Amino acid sequence: MNKIQRLDTLLANQIAAGEVVERPASVIKELIENSIDAGSQNITIHIKQGGHELIQVRDDGCGISKEDVVLALSRHATSKISSLSDLEAVRSLGFRGEALASIAAVSRLTLQTKAVGAEIGTEVKAQDNQIEVLPKPVGHPQGTTISVNDIFYNTPARRKFLRGVKTEFNYIATVVRRLALSRFDIDFSLFHNDKQEFVCRKAASDSAKEQRVATILGHEFMANALSIEFEAAGMRLWGWIALPHFTRSQSDMQHTYINGRIIRDKLMTHAMQQAYQDVLFHGRKPAYCIYLNIDPKIVDVNVHPTKHEVRFRNSQLVHQFLFKAVQDALSQVRPADRVAAKVSERVLASENLSESTATTNKNFNAHAKTPTKNINFNPNSQTPTTIDAQYRCTQPVQTEMAVGAAQAVYKDLMSCQQLSMETMTTQMLESEAVEPMVKHALGYAVAQLHDRYIVSQNDLGMVMVDMHAAHERILYERYKKDYQLDHIPKQQLLLPINVNLSAEEVQCIEQHEGLFQQIGLTIDWAGPNEVVLREIPILLKNADMAQLIHDVLADLSTYQNSQRVEEAINQVLGTLACRSAFRNPHKLTLPxxxxxxxxxxxxxxxxxxxxxxxxxxxxxxxxxxxFFLRGQ
Structure with a gap:
């Protein structure tokens, strides 16, 4: 049997470095976070050979005093906290005092710095976590420059697992972009082999922030993103969430920040996925860039050395806050909002039209908008008195009609009788004489395609509507609203269902016993490890309730919250809506x-x-x- 022995300092530091320094991108993250904590306004990163040869980060922050330079390279040495109370309310990105020591343990590190008010800078070099060159004066502007050469030179096993130059640089660029999203008030510049690869200037205004997000995440994301801001319970959520039609196959465009810190938290990811559930195509992932401002005393960031994971004091409250904020924002999006986002494109396109074309269109519109009254409708007439009259006579179904007239005719989609062409046209003409035209996001219907799709025209062009899908959503939202107003009607089971529980599930159900009553489940204890289910929501009479109970408890154990019952009910309502909606083909009148x-x-x-x-x-x-090669 081998004897227990104390590891030497170098080996211990190299083992500890494995938790913090995984690859060159990890070094970049730690150094940039230190620069941000130092109050920097400009951060410049120089990389050579994908970080294999050189990693250098320069900032213009407060710098390090000459007396603290050597101590800064020691383990568990930091200026950011000094007591447990500081740790419990930490706002800085770094606080463990491990980064520089861990980096110095697996590389050749050079630190140059000049503190605020100092006359001259200081330089120190370290290797194998030992000071190789004592601090000496050096010319350096205010701030700090840290150069990391030959990473993992003394740990060959780690070095051989590094990827190629291009791959490692891509990891570095991803980290820099993510950090650039965390602080809009800092300039970021990234160079690779002395070539500028990325630059972001300070963004103070909302438009400048959106431009930075578009630069990093892509203009397509920003064109399909919804700005969100929600505040409640001492928390503030803001940022951008993509509309449901802009989705990803992977979670590569999900950026979450808590108090400016990059976070990958399963609770927040689950809340976001739940918020999108009603509108997300199966297997797809939402895209978003969100910022949560929260009291640091109710979130623990000291969970993992990389500080990517957090623990909330009240995780259920945070989950519900995120879920409610995002779900409400998505549900309030109307066609008018999506159409309005494209208006600017049309305006720019219109400005490029030739003057002659614009004049022609103006003259045509002057005739087309001329009000016509008391027209004798005759389908066989070949000599209409005006252009507008000819349009109505030859294609009366394309005439725009007022909303009031349409809703008056459309009383019941399933039972409305087909109006004759002549009667319909007469009603439309009479309604227009009384009620002026109203512009709508989806415009006005002009035709029906194979009794499946509605073709309408609006200010931007043409709109195609899937009748079945649209009617299904309308019915689904109505069913949900009606069901919620009934406060979850229950059904008493003739034969109660017994459910056996594990020890963890027993503890969980004791902690959340009141929640089951709220979601429509009446549960009694039948033994120390068994419950009996006596009442369930009436819509779940055909569901596997025992499995549903286990799923709810699993969610409560992991996320302190569960939407399983609501999801199951919504699934039934969705099926009802799908079966009740128009079945293609289905003929509709214009009204x-x-x-x-x-x-x-x-x-x-x-x-x-x-x-x-x-x-x-x-x-x-x-x-x-x-499609017609116009303008080419």
């Missing part, structure tokens, strides 16, 4: 089509059916012109 469009515009989550499929798409003039 029915317009009334359906108006219902879509005022329905929550109306852009997608409850399976995550789009209910409508917009084809603007620019896209339509491409």
């Amino acid at each position: 029915e089509m317009n009334a359906l469009l108006r219902d879509i515009e005022k329905t929550n989550n109306s852009g997608f059916c409850n399976h995550g499929r789009p209910t409508w798409v917009q084809l603007n003039f620019k896209e339509l012109d491409k």
